[in-house]
Amino acid sequence: MGVITSLADAIAELVHDGDTVALEGFTHLIPVAAGHEIIRQGRRDLTLVRMTPDIVYDQLIGAGCARKLIFSWAGNPGVGSLHRFRDAVQHGWPTPLEIEEHSHAGMANRYVAGAAGLPFAVLRGYRGTDLVAQTPTIAPITCPFTGEVLTAVPALTPDVGIVHAQRADRAGNVQLWGITGVQKETVLASRRSLVTVEEIVDELEPRPGAVVLPSWTVTRIAEVPGGAHPSYAMGYSERDNDYYQAWDTISRDRAAFTAWLGEHVLGRSVEEAS
Amino acid sequence: MTAQATPTPAGVADWSSDEMMTIEAARALRDGTRCFVGIGRPSTAANLARRTHAPNLVLIYESGTIGAKPGRLPLSIGDGVLAETADAVVSVPEIFNYWLQPGRIDVGFLGAAQLDRYGNINTTVIGDDYADPKVRLPGAGGAPEIAASCREVIVIVQHSRRAFVDRVDFVTSVGYGSGAGDRERLGLTGRGPVRVITDLGVLEPDPDTDELILTRVHPGVEPEQVRAATGWHLAFAPDLATTAPPTAEELAALRDLR
Numbered sequence: 431m432g433v434i435t436s437l438a439d440a441i442a443e444l445v446h447d448g449d450t451v452a453l454e455g456f457t458h459l460i461p462v463a464a465g466h467e468i469i470r471q472g473r474r475d476l477t478l479v480r481m482t483p484d485i486v487y488d489q490l491i492g493a494g495c496a497r498k499l500i501f502s503w504a505g506n507p508g509v510g511s512l513h514r515f516r517d518a519v520q521h522g523w524p525t526p527l528e529i530e531e532h533s534h535a536g537m538a539n540r541y542v543a544g545a546a547g548l549p550f551a552v553l554r555g556y557r558g559t560d561l562v563a564q565t566p567t568i569a570p571i572t573c574p575f576t577g578e579v580l581t582a583v584p585a586l587t588p589d590v591g592i593v594h595a596q597r598a599d600r601a602g603n604v605q606l607w608g609i610t611g612v613q614k615e616t617v618l619a620s621r622r623s624l625v626t627v628e629e630i631v632d633e634l635e636p637r638p639g640a641v642v643l644p645s646w647t648v649t650r651i652a653e654v655p656g657g658a659h660p661s662y663a664m665g666y667s668e669r670d671n672d673y674y675q676a677w678d679t680i681s682r683d684r685a686a687f688t689a690w691l692g693e694h695v696l697g698r699s700v701e702e703a704s
Numbered sequence: 705m706t707a708q709a710t711p712t713p714a715g716v717a718d719w720s721s722d723e724m725m726t727i728e729a730a731r732a733l734r735d736g737t738r739c740f741v742g743i744g745r746p747s748t749a750a751n752l753a754r755r756t757h758a759p760n761l762v763l764i765y766e767s768g769t770i771g772a773k774p775g776r777l778p779l780s781i782g783d784g785v786l787a788e789t790a791d792a793v794v795s796v797p798e799i800f801n802y803w804l805q806p807g808r809i810d811v812g813f814l815g816a817a818q819l820d821r822y823g824n825i826n827t828t829v830i831g832d833d834y835a836d837p838k839v840r841l842p843g844a845g846g847a848p849e850i851a852a853s854c855r856e857v858i859v860i861v862q863h864s865r866r867a868f869v870d871r872v873d874f875v876t877s878v879g880y881g882s883g884a885g886d887r888e889r890l891g892l893t894g895r896g897p898v899r900v901i902t903d904l905g906v907l908e909p910d911p912d913t914d915e916l917i918l919t920r921v922h923p924g925v926e927p928e929q930v931r932a933a934t935g936w937h938l939a940f941a942p943d944l945a946t947t948a949p950p951t952a953e954e955l956a957a958l959r960d961l962r
Contacts, residue, residue, distance in 0.1 A: 456768070456782050456796055457767055457781060457782020458767070458782050458784070458787070482845075501843065502843060502844055502845060503843050503844065503845035503846075504842050505843075507743065507779070508743055508744070508778075511842065516839075531844070533844040533845070533848045534766060534796065534800060534844070534845050534846040538800050538801075541797070542797045542801075553800075553805065553849075554805055554849075554852070554853065554891075554893070555805075555848060557852065557878070557890045557891060557892065558875065558886070558887075559844075559848050559876060559877065560874045560875045560876070561828075561844065561876070564834050578891065579891065608784065608787045608793065609767045609768055609769065609782050609786075609793060610768070610793075610795055611768070611782075611795065612796045612797060614795065615795075615797060662784060664784055669783060669784065671779045674779070
C-alpha cells in the first residue's frame with residue numbers, strides 16, 4: 431500500500447547497499463531530491479538504472495554510491511557531457527563504474543517486460559550496431575511465425591523504483607501528467623517503489639491523459655515540493671535551465687564537485703534543500 | 705531551395721557557416737513531413753523549417769511529444785513547452801514501439817560525434833577499446849532505432865577530420881554498414897542517411913556504392929577544402945553544385961529563434 435512517510439524514512443526503509451535502483455523521469459519529473467537523500471544516507475554498491483542518467487546520476491556516481499550503471503544515454507541534456515560519469519568510466523574515480531549500455535528503445539522495452547511480468551521483450555533494434563558485441567543483455571531472437579530475426583532484451587526488475595509525480599491523495603493514489611516517460615512501467619516493474627510528490631491532496635481531480643497509479647501499486651509516498659528540481663513538474667514548476675548549464679562547470683573538477691556536494695547535499699536536510 | 709516567393713539573398717559576410725548549415729538542414733525538410741527530432745542543431749533546424757517554408761511539419765521528440773509547436777527553442781527534448789503544444793503526448797515505450805518502429809515517421813534528424821564514409825554514426829566512445837575509451841560519449845539514446853526505422857535520415861555534423869573518419873570507432877547507429885546491400889541484409893527498414901549537412905557542404909550516398917560523396921558546397925567553400933576536412937578520400941559528384949545562400953528571411957527567422 432502507498433504509505434505516506436518522510437523522504438528520509440522512505441529511503442532508509444527501501445534502499446539498501448547493493449540494491450538495483452531505478453530513478454526515472456524523462457527530463458520531466460526527475461526524482462532529484464530522492465537521489466540526494468540516497469547520497470546523504472551514504473548508500474554504496476548500487477546498480478543504478480536509468481534511461482537518461484543526467485545530473486542526479488552524475489551526482490550519485492561522483493558521490494561514490496554506484497557500482498554499476500544500466501543506461502541508454504548519459505549526458506547533460508542540451509548542454510553536453512556528464513563529467514563525473516566520464517571520470518568514473520575513464521579513470522575509476524571515485525570508484526570504478528561497470529556499465530551496461532542500451533538504446534532508449536531497448537531500455538523502454540526492458541521496463542515494459544518487467545511491468546508485464548515477462549522474462550524479456552522483443553523489438554526491431556540494435557541490428558548492425560556494435561552495442562550487440564558489448565552488451566550481453568542484447569540477443570537475437572527469431573520470430574516463430576515469420577522467421578524474422580528480431581532482438582530480445584531481458585526484463586528490468588529493479589529492487590526499488592523511484593519516480594516523482596505531481597500529487598497523491600491521502601490514501602496513497604498517485605497522479606502524474608505531461609511527459610510521463612517510463613514512470614508507470616518503472617513502478618510496476620520494481621519490487622518496491624517510492625513516489626515523491628509535489629503535494630498531497632484530499633481528492634485527486636480527474637485529469638485527461640493523466641497516469642494514475644493506484645495506492646496498492648506503490649510502497650511509499652513522500653511529499654517533497656520541488657523534489658524534481660532542476661527538472662520540473664508540469665503545473666508546478668519550470669525547468670531550471672541555468673542549473674543544467676552551471677552543472678557543466680561544477681562537475682568538470684573533482685574538488686569543485688566535492689565542495690558542491692558538501693554544501694548542497696551532505697550539509698543539508700531534505701527540508702533545507704527543497 | 706526555399707518556398708519564399710521573393711528570396712532576398714544576404715551577402716556572404718552577413719552569415720556564419722554555422723547558420724548556413726542550420727538553414728540548409730531546415731530546407732531539407734518538406735512541409736507536412738513527420739520528423740523525429742534530436743536536440744541541438746536538428747531541433748533548431750526543424751523549428752526553423754516550421755517557421756519558414758514548412759508550417760505543417762510534424763515535430764516528434766523522443767520524450768513522447770507528437771506534433772509539438774514550441775514558440776521558443778527547447779533546451780531539452782522534454783521541455784514543458786513541447787508537451788503543452790503537442791497534438792499528443794505518449795509514453796516513451798509507446799513513442800518507440802507504436803510510432804517509430806513500424807515506419808510511421810518520414811525523417812529522422814540526427815547529430816554525430818563521428819561519422820564515416822558509409823554514414824555510420826558513433827556517439828558512444830572515441831578510441832579502439834570500448835572498455836578503456838579515450839573519450840566516453842553520452843551513448844545511443846534513441847539514435848540506433850531512429851537510424852534504422854525512419855524512412856530516411858538526415859545528419860547534421862560540423863565538418864572536421866576528427867568527426868569525418870574512414871571508419872567510426874564504434875557503430876552506435878547504422879548508416880550503410882560496410883556498403884551497398886548491408887541495410888537490406890540487416891533487415892533495416894528505412895532508406896538510411898540520404899543527406900549529411902555540414903558547415904562546408906552537403907554529402908549524399910553514391911547511388912551505386914552508398915559511399916558518401918560531396919554533392920554541394922556552401923557559397924565561398926572550395927571542394928578541396930571539404931576534402932581536406934574529411935578523413936577519407938572524399939569523392940566529388942559529377943554535378944557538384946553550390947548551395948543557395950541564406951535569404952534575409954531565413955536568417956531573420958533563425959536569429960529570432962535563438
